[in-house]
Amino acid sequence: MQKLLYLAVAYGLTATAPALAQQAEKVDQAIIAKIKDEGLNRSQVMKTAxxxxxxxxxxxxxxxxxxRANDWTQKQMAIWGLTNSKIEPWGDFGRGWDxxxxxxxxxxxxxxxxxxxPKAWTPGTNGALKKQVVLVKAATEADLAKYKGQLRDKIxxxxxxxxxxxxxxxxxxxxxxxxxQKMATPAEARPATTANDEARNAYRARLALRTKMSEMFMQEGAAAVLSTRGGSHGTFFTSNGAPYAADAKPVLPEIEMSPEDQLRLIRLVEAGIPVEVEMETRTKFQTQDLKGYNVVAEIPGTDRKLKSEVVMLGAHLDSWHAATGATDNAAGCAVMMEAARILKALDVKPRRTIRVALWSAEEQGLHGSRNYVKNHFADPATMKLLPEHEKLAAYFNLDNGSGKIRGIYAQGNEQVQPIFAAWLKPFADMGATTVTPRNTGGTDHLAFDAVGLPGFQFIxxxxxxxxxxxxxxxxxxxxxxxxxxKQASVIVASFVYHAAMRDQKLPRKALPQPPTAPKS
Amino acid sequence: MQKLLYLAVAYGLTATAPALAQQAEKVDQAIIAKIKDEGLNRSQVMKTAxxxxxxxxxxxxxxxxxxRANDWTQKQMAIWGLTNSKIEPWGDFGRGWDxxxxxxxxxxxxxxxxxxxPKAWTPGTNGALKKQVVLVKAATEADLAKYKGQLRDKIxxxxxxxxxxxxxxxxxxxxxxxxxQKMATPAEARPATTANDEARNAYRARLALRTKMSEMFMQEGAAAVLSTRGGSHGTFFTSNGAPYAADAKPVLPEIEMSPEDQLRLIRLVEAGIPVEVEMETRTKFQTQDLKGYNVVAEIPGTDRKLKSEVVMLGAHLDSWHAATGATDNAAGCAVMMEAARILKALDVKPRRTIRVALWSAEEQGLHGSRNYVKNHFADPATMKLLPEHEKLAAYFNLDNGSGKIRGIYAQGNEQVQPIFAAWLKPFADMGATTVTPRNTGGTDHLAFDAVGLPGFQFIxxxxxxxxxxxxxxxxxxxxxxxxxxKQASVIVASFVYHAAMRDQKLPRKALPQPPTAPKS
Incomplete structure (x- = not known):
């Protein structure tokens, strides 16, 4: 029963789309000139960043x-004159950590x-430690056996x-x-090779081994762990997989190290030279409020019929902890906020409502956007649609760093391609030219795409x-x-404006079937 | 009187050189094959490094x-069978600091x-400090006045x-x-421009201002200084100019910072946001032994007439303090030691004595090599030659990082060029092809060149x-x-060997006149 309903909805939506695609897409050159002027000559994007x-x-x-960022963005968007600026809870996340x-x-x-x-969500050392270091080399769980009894009170x-x-x-x-040019063509089909399976299995095996190792280090009474994920010249990568759940099992204090420093320790230990490390970390867990929050704010629509429809633009406000998350993803947030600021500064009267969303917990699995979509539009597990589902005209996302926009991923939506091509044309001289039919992943537009909503990420x-x-x-x-x-801000502002002014919502792909639906 | 003597010596030496250059230079292909085999297949250069x-x-x-490095290199070269391996004092340097x-x-x-x-030779903080930060911006000494009374107890x-x-x-x-190819031609004459003078004067003005600032920070009772010399991504540069003299004036604790961190502090302060910094540094001065030392070791010559003559090879063992000085200049030291090890492993019987020297305090002004030259060969201030001056056949230096050898600087010595060309030829397939007539500076071969000795640095x-x-x-x-x-080690070994076997010492340039000589 559910399945038939979904199919009917999906068919209805896609059936109207080809007609739209054949219209000459309207592009408002006058507003684009104003957007460029405001966004290039009176930009606030770097101040926001x-x-x-x-x-x-x-x-x-x-x-x-x-x-702090939730508070500041909520207030700043209100200062700019956006309405309904609020910090909206989306459900349970887990512990805070600083x-x-x-x-x-x-x-x-x-x-x-x-x-x-310190690796995210690890405990501190409870004062300064000064300990001998032991190097653990293990390719399999069996390799760990020889370290039994060797790790007590060691780093x-x-x-x-x-x-x-x-x-x-x-x-x-x-x-x-x-x-x-190559991106403008459909992606070559990548056959499912056994190499892919092997790589995936190897990755899973490494993760499983790493979990075993962590448990063993804990059981053996090690004092702390030093690990590294890579990088160079003082740059180091931080890694995922830390226990943020309120009921997470305890882990040891762990520091993610610059590879140069880690390798020096390793070389010395391997040469038989005793190495001692001093460390002091203090981390603070917050367990009073385990909920997650997104920040949203709007420019209300003005068309009687269309103002209940929404064009969304968003980016994730959360980052990793070892830096200030400038390109991942203050950049995207600053651009989305700036796009809204530009439109507000121009005092545009969009037909549809424009809504900025700044997501949280993207880094742990798009939790902010996924839960927002679930709360407002549909749960991808059931594909039961909420009333707002039909009201969303489009969602635009930015989360690939600080680079300017070179185009947009149509995310497999054929009917949207000529529309995007028309909207991009005024920005060709700024380097944005390419509509690719291809998909891109890894960020919050997937939350929308997963329930059949037109969610897009820029190139x-x-x-x-x-x-x-x-x-x-x-x-x-x-x-x-x-x-x-600045370039990205004006392009996003223009896309959002045109999506808000268009006679029709953006065409949609067929609705996905719920994973739980019985197979036909 | 002195001047005439120098000129006579110089003339005598240069007069014999053209004849040498015209001889077909002997190249021993058999020993080169052995050197390559030992140096490429049984290299210890990375272990040494x-x-x-x-x-x-x-x-x-x-x-x-x-x-530690003096001790280890002295012992290691003795273990390899070099003779007269010793740590040789060269005179007064100043304080040790760690x-x-x-x-x-x-x-x-x-x-x-x-x-x-911590900036080299600065004191520690004497425990942990936690202080407000004040940004001082000064283009001239006059700009400093407005900070009077603002710096007490501040960072x-x-x-x-x-x-x-x-x-x-x-x-x-x-x-x-x-x-x-361009390097193989003489350097274009660079006319002395006023731009050069201006740049030099601006540099001196900056140095003078920096000294004034340091004095003012001290007088005003600031707690410490944070500065940066540049770099990026966690890489930061350390700077010269720290007071290592035993009687140096006291300075404040100072940390040289990564630019990203320094800039974040600056941006926050400039936005009017109070910034507090915590720091704890502890540095240790050593004032028991203010002497400087070089490490030297030899492969004795075997030719009755020539064994009192010496071919030297060297590099500076000292480094800056924020890393392990791998490319500046453990690389050069490891190569020079490896070249000697290769020749010792091959049990060559050089006609002349081969002497490795590992210099100290190069970073503070080539002090180790300059004092070695002064103690053994000549004082450039007087150009009074010591007996060993006529015994030095050549000095080869390596101090431009970890890159392979692409050729050698003839350092304005025309007669040596065909000799080097012949010696390089067997290494063309390893990328070493170029003899440039040009000079290069900045390191220890200058100490030899300054007293008319044939000192060379590789490209x-x-x-x-x-x-x-x-x-x-x-x-x-x-x-x-x-x-x-490895490549550099075999080329240096071959050059040193050929210089040790050659009938004549390497041709020399005209002796320089002492700076104190009366003008004619």
Whole structure:
């Protein structure tokens, strides 16, 4: 029964779409000129980014930093004149966690202060420790046996998977014309190879081993753990998988280290030289309020018939904890806020309501956006649609760093492609040209896509996102490119405006079937 | 009188040189094959580098780390069978200094552990400090006046001259063929421009202002100073100019910071947000032994007539203190030691004596090599020659990082060029092809050149020396390129061997006139 309903809805929506695509898509050149003027000549995007990064600080889900950012963004959007600006709970997340002290140094064979940060949601050391280091090398669970009885009161050193390399290629790059042209074509089908399965299985095996290791280090009475996920030159990556749940099992204090420092310790230990490490970390858990929150604010629609419909734009406000999450994703938030500010400054009268959403707990699995979608539109597990589902005209997301917009992913939605092509055309001279039919993943538009809503992510120049910024301790304000963020702000403002003014909502793909639906 | 003597000596030496240059230079292909075999297939250069860097640690002049390196290298060269291996005092240097604790964090508006290291030869904080920060911006001494009375008990923040940039060029590069071909020609004469004078004067003015600032911070009773010299992504540069003299004036505790951290503090202060910093540094001065030392060791000559003559090879063992000085200059030391080890392993019987020298206090002004030259060969101030002056056949130096050898600087010595060309030829397939008539500066061969001795530095691929390693906190073992160091070791071994076997010492340039000689 449920399935038939979904199919009927889906068919109804897709049936009207081809007609829309064939219309000449309206583009308002006058408003675009005004948007460019406001966004390029009176931009506030870097000021916003400064508040999100330097002033609020790291914004780990449910941390004090994210609380500061929630408060500041809610107030700032109200100051700009947006309405219904609010911090909206979305459900249960887990514990808050903040660093209050972080210090780690090698004290023998000589003194060397090291670069690292407590792994998210790990406990502190409860005062300063000074301990001998033991290197644990294990490719399988069986390898762990030989360390039994060796770890009590020691600091455990784990291996480094990838060593820093001297690089003969640049940290940062932009898409070439050739790369963009290739993206404008459908993705080549990637056959499901056994290599993929093997890689996935190997990854799962490593995760499982790492869990076993953590348990064993705890059982054996180790004092703390030093680990590293990679990076170079003082840049280190932080990793996922920490226990934020209110009822999470206890873990040891753990510091994620710069590879150079970790490798020095490893080389010394392997050469038989006794190594002693001093560390003092203090972390604070918050368990009073386990709920998660998003920040939303609106520019109300003015068309009698259409103002109940909504065009959304969003980005995630939460970040990892070792830096200020400048490119992941203060950049996206600052651009989305700036796009709204530009439209408000121009005092546009959108037909549909425009709603900015700043998500939380994206880094732990898109929790903020997924729960928002579940609360407002539909639960992907049942695909039971809520009344607001039919009211959403479009959702636009930005979460690929500080690079300027080069186009947009149509996310497999064929009918939206000519519309996006028309909307992009006025920005060709700013480098944004490409509508790709391809999907992109990894961020909050997926929450909308999962329930058949038209959710999109822009194509952005990669810059140094993968080499230096994404999830590292160096994702700081310096990494932001002002000109890129200004460009992105005006393009997003224009897209959102056009989506709000269009006669029809954006065409949708067929509704997905609920995973629980019986197979036909 | 003195001047005439020098001129006579100089004329005598240069008069014999053209005849030598016209001889077909002998190249011993058999020994080269053996050197390549030992140096490429049984290399110990990375093991040596590991001991110099990770095991000995940072090797600031007169530090405990340099003492460890002196001891280890002296013993290791003796173990390899070199003779007269010794730690040789060269005169007065100044105080030893080591870091015993280094911790700095922002504690308001929120907690953030920062990356930095005490500036060399600065005192510690005498326990933990937690203080408000004051930003001092001064382009001239007059600008300092407005901070009078504002600095007592504060941590002073100084400006950042160059901000980190997102880089679209690679950190590391190698010489192209075109660049090498250009180097093979004489340097274009650079006319003395007023721009050069202006730049020099501006530099001096900045130094003078910095000294004034330091004095003022001290007088005003500031608690400590945070400064930065540049860098990016967790890499920061350390700077020269610290007071190592035994009678140096007291200075404040000062931490050289990563630019990202310094800039975050600056941006917050400039936005009117109160910033508090916690720091604890402990540094240890050693004043028992103010002498400087070099390490020397020999492979004795075997030719009755020539064994009193010496071919030297060297590199400086001292480094800066925030890393382990891997490319500046454990790399050069490891290569020079390895070259000697290779020749010893092959049990060569050189006609002349081969002497390895590992210098100290190069970073403070080539003090180790300059004093060695003064003690053994000649004082450039008087150009009074000591008996050993006529016995030195050649000096080879390596101090441009971890890059492989691409050729050699003839240092304006025309007659040596065809000799070097012949010696390089067997290494063309390893990328070493270029003899440049040009000079290069900045390191210990200048000490020899200054008294008319044939001292040479090799051309090396730059790699990431200027971007990431030279004088930074990231000049660590990871930066070393094993294949490059092996290549350099075999080329140096061959050059040294050929210089030791040659019928004549290497031709010399005309002796320089002493700066104190009366003008004719």
């Amino acid at each position: 400064f508040y999100l990064t330097d002033v609020c600080g790291p914004r780990l889900a449910n941390s004090e930093g994210l609380n 660093i209050e002290k972080s210090y780690v140094a090698m004290t023998a064979p000589y003194y060397h202060a090291m670069i690292g940060a 455990v050193l784990t291996e480094v998977a990838s060593e820093p390399k001297t690089t003969f290629t640049a940290d940062a790059s932009r898409y070439t014309d050739e790369e963009l 952005q120049d990669g810059l140094d996102y993968n080499t230096r910024t994404h999830h590292t301790n160096m994702d700081t304000y310096e990494r932001l490119q002002a000109d890129d963020l | 590991f001991y110099l860097t990770d095991v000995c640690g940072p090797r600031l002049a007169n530090s405990e780390g340099l003492n 870091i015993e604790k280094s911790y700095v964090a922002m504690t308001a508006p929120y907690y953030h552990a920062m990356i930095g290291a 002073v923040l100084t400006e950042v001259a160059s901000e980190p940039k997102t880089t679209f060029t690679a950190d590391a590069s190698r010489y192209t063929d075109e660049e090498l 090396q691929d730059g790699l990431d020396y200027n971007t990431r390693t030279h004088h930074t906190n990231m000049d660590t073992y990871e930066r070393l390129q094993a294949d490059d160091l």
